[in-house]
Amino acid sequence: MDTHTFYLTVEGVTFPATFADNQGAEALADLLTDGPLTLSLEDYGGFEKVGSLGQSLPTSNTHITTQSGDIVLYQGRQIVLFYGSNSWSYTRLGRVTDLTGWKEALGQSDVTVTLSLTAPH
16 A cells, blocks of 8 residues: 555545554555445444444554544444544544544534545545
């Protein structure tokens, strides 16, 4: 992979992100080489969106305090997008690099998110 950038499209708004440096993030990048991945995420606790990846990725859990824009793996199978903060044991997958409109795009209800290696046209 010649780039560490990937993209999240939330309800039609695209955000650039960078992959973390670990096996879970590498596995996610490999998964995205097969094409975009669209997930349904549910709001949880008023600070994160959570949804199943449909498969397990390698974990390297550490206790972290997340910030808005963090993308993490929970229990090996759940992707979590933060628009608030939480302290828990996660595997960091990446981070949104431009948070302009991030919280507004995620909103307060369930969302559909597409992860891809190329920006949508």
